[in-house]
Amino acid sequence: MKKALPIFFEWLIISWLAGIIACSPQPANEQFVGKGKAKSVVTLGNWPESDGALFASGENCCLIAGKTAETGDFRVMCRLSLDSLNGSNSCFSFFGNRFFFDAPSPEGKPQLLVTGPLFEKNQLLGDAGKLISPGKSFDFEIIKKGSVLTCLIDGKKICAAEAGSEWKGYLAVNPAKNTVRVSEFSMKGNLVPVEALSFLFESGQDGYHTFRIPAIVTTAKGTLLAFAEGRKNSRSDTGDIDMVLKRSEDGGKTWSPLSVIWDDAENVCGNPAPVVDKTTGTIFLLTTWNLGIDHEQEIIGQAGKDTRRVFVMQSVDDGITWTAPVEITQQVKPENWTWYATGPCHGIQIENGNFNGRLVIPCDHIEAGTKKYFSHIIYSDDHGKTWKIGGSTPQDQVNECTVAELPDGKLMLNMRNYNRTQKSRKISLSGDGGLSWGGIFPDTTLAEPICQGSLYRFSFGPSRLLFLNPADENARQNMALRLSFDEGATWAKTKILHGGPSAYSDITGLPDGNIGCLYEAGYAHPYQGIVFKEILLNGLEK
16 A cells, blocks of 8 residues: 655645646637726727617727737627617628628628628528517627637527637627627637727717728828828718818827818819829829719719819828819820729839939729729829820739839839739839839739729838838738838738728828838727827838
8 A cells, every 4th residue: 555645745736737827828718898888998989888788880980808818718708788689780890701690682682791701702591580689688799719710699509610729819899880888808818918009090989971982192381191081970981071181290199170171062072192293292182083972883884973083182281281173184084084093102203213303193994894993004104294194004903002113224113903813913114214114013022902092112222212101912801011112022020000990091201210100900800990000110120
């Protein structure tokens, strides 16, 4: 028979084991909303407390968990209710995916739906009314165990997907066109705090439903001019859309109130493409216009009441005042082109070679009788007095583009790509100042989810070329700033600015020698606002 250990040694062993267990990493349990009271949340819009719940309504409202999972297994629980089931698109967002409690089906019935990188796009999951009753609370859960992520309503498995081990993104409730009431919201797992977004243009503010389509330049005097579309009544690309602006005279630390620089009643004033003439100091803003009642497909099919028209505005006092828009459609748009868009993003002024001083604006168009997009440029060789049409890409399936000058005098066009066999940005080069463009080729490093991106020449010596876009092949998320030291042949450095939903963007150089990035971002979707962020050049280069 083995002798029992002395009581003293047993006590030592038990204490040692207990210490190991206590010191081992344990999954945290965080309550974001408890008994209807906010404990650890970030909010967009107004979320007052009433009858044991936080409630809100509207597309721009969002209740965001103050922490998120980083790795490993986790469990999310949200107890909520919907005031109605009417196809409102009310949803729960998680890691770039969205679970819709009340999505409209083709038959008009409210449906459960999930979409995102982990799931098939727009995967209908059944009749919402069978599991959700208007005004009655239900538990929505997301459980990840091992390699499987499962979504449940009141304990019933609704869908599942294979998932990895690392996570980036937000957990958020978005009421959309409904009223949602949240009484409990919690998460258990390996949690880390989320970064709250600081919006320069916040959708739902200043009298606008949505702000979209950012563009930014730094003037000859060092003032930052941040442009956007102010969409009055909805998120739609058509309707009542104004051109709006904010200025910063201290490198983006503080900004002026919003100013409206072009408002044409209920029509579209959009696609800002500003460029600074460094010789004269004049800022030119190229933009496109159409009737608010005409949609893109109607204009493409020549069934609209009017067409897309091109205008230019200018400022000689650092963006404080602007001239009235002057139409230049006849100079830069052939009669057989239907759809047309300037930018959206900054234009450039060529600094070297035979075309020194030329102002160049990246654009895109569709030819009549086709639905094929092409990229092209327009330019001015007389400091903005007149504008001419330049070359167009020899291949289609590209449109919104951005341009940069290369040290050998060539121009590089970096383009949005619709070819889903190659989910990367497309490139074309010009050796004659943009009058013609070579064959399109892919940059396989730059992932493309079919979205606008921005290219910026930061310096020639040493050579620094920057590129910014949502770096994901399938979804508008993961806004990434990249740096190349070899004219885009390789991209040596990458910095993720926002791991969550994100879309259009632009870049500028700051007076202090750093980088200014302006981009669409959000928690539940990419259009909750436009963020300005300063990036330290030294930090990016390390």
